[in-house]
Amino acid sequence: MSIQTGAARPSTDAESDSRQWTAKARKAAVAAFPPERLLPDRQPAYMASWIYVFGILTLVSLAWVILTGCVLAIMGPTWWHVSAVGLFVNSLHLWSVEAFFFFMVIHLWGKFFMAAWRGNRRLTWITGVVTFVISVGAAFTGYLSQQNFDSQWISTQAKDGINASGAGAIFNVLNFGQMLMWHIVLLPLVVVALTGVHVLLVRRRGIVPPFGVGSDTPSSAPNSLPAGTKGDP
Amino acid sequence: MMSLLAIRALVNLNGPGRYLHWGFIQLSVANALLIVLMVVVFVGAILIPFRRGKRRDR
Numbered sequence: 001m002s003i004q005t006g007a008a009r010p011s012t013d014a015e016s017d018s019r020q021w022t023a024k025a026r027k028a029a030v031a032a033f034p035p036e037r038l039l040p041d042r043q044p045a046y047m048a049s050w051i052y053v054f055g056i057l058t059l060v061s062l063a064w065v066i067l068t069g070c071v072l073a074i075m076g077p078t079w080w081h082v083s084a085v086g087l088f089v090n091s092l093h094l095w096s097v098e099a100f101f102f103f104m105v106i107h108l109w110g111k112f113f114m115a116a117w118r119g120n121r122r123l124t125w126i127t128g129v130v131t132f133v134i135s136v137g138a139a140f141t142g143y144l145s146q147q148n149f150d151s152q153w154i155s156t157q158a159k160d161g162i163n164a165s166g167a168g169a170i171f172n173v174l175n176f177g178q179m180l181m182w183h184i185v186l187l188p189l190v191v192v193a194l195t196g197v198h199v200l201l202v203r204r205r206g207i208v209p210p211f212g213v214g215s216d217t218p219s220s221a222p223n224s225l226p227a228g229t230k231g232d233p
Numbered sequence: 234m235m236s237l238l239a240i241r242a243l244v245n246l247n248g249p250g251r252y253l254h255w256g257f258i259q260l261s262v263a264n265a266l267l268i269v270l271m272v273v274v275f276v277g278a279i280l281i282p283f284r285r286g287k288r289r290d291r
Contacts, residue, residue, distance in 0.1 A: 048283045048285050049278070049279070049283050050277070050278035050279075050281055050283055051275075051278045051279055053278070054278070102267075102271060105271060106271055106274055106275050106278065109275050110275070110278070110279075
């Protein structure tokens with residue numbers, strides 16, 4: 001990174017600046033995600049269907065999961081086990097997870113029957129599938145972290161299967177501290193990061209059109225719609 | 234009203250669950266109803282028309 005010293009810089013400085021990794025990264029980011037594509041104000045007409053709503057419902061549910069999880073982490077187990085407000089927030093955490101999976105599975109069905117990997121959207125599909133699988137692990141470690149008879153039952157039932165797979169050596173479901181750390185640190189980090197990548201890929205590649213509607217592949221123009229579709233506010 | 238009472242009786246989350254069995258497959262009634270509800274919502278999302286907002290002229 002160069003430091004400007006007051007006087008106008010010669011053009012050679014500008015050329016050398018453009019070779020810096022920060023400048024290259026900025027140019028690549030702006031080229032991949034121009035503002036019109038990152039936050040579009042128009043969408044293809046075919047998106048006027050309820051089946052396209054379940055992605056954002058899943059995102060909203062995930063936001064509630066993270067928010068209520070943060071409140072539970074701040075206040076601690078005694079609060080969520082004993083106090084009325086704690087029990088309510090604990091229930092909000094559980095039911096937002098239920099809503100998250102409910103909406104995510106319907107989103108998955110919709111995208112599966114649309115073959116949403118068409119038009120160079122393979123990575124969008126794969127990040128969605130991987131996020132789904134890791135979310136199952138996040139929910140599982142959540143059930144193990146409840147600190148009640150339910151979590152004891154689930155962990156003792158699960159240990160044989162996990163140990164038989166060989167994963168028990170590094171993933172011990174009877175180790176409460178380890179399961180809690182996986183649940184509140186590692187798995188949420190991965191789920192949130194992969195969700196971010198998934199959403200960015202949706203912005204990059206566009207939303208898959210139904211069969212028979214124009215071209216599968218979005219054009220390279222920012223905020224472009226597949227051929228044969230009309231923009232709709 | 235009667236059907237709601239029947240569902241409440243079948244899906245009592247404060248007691249031992251009721252289970253359906255098909256050979257080695259075992260599924261709680263609560264989960265079975267949830268799966269049915271998901272299928273209903275999925276079909277509804279495809280068939281129910283989406284209310285379109287006012288069209289803006291550019």
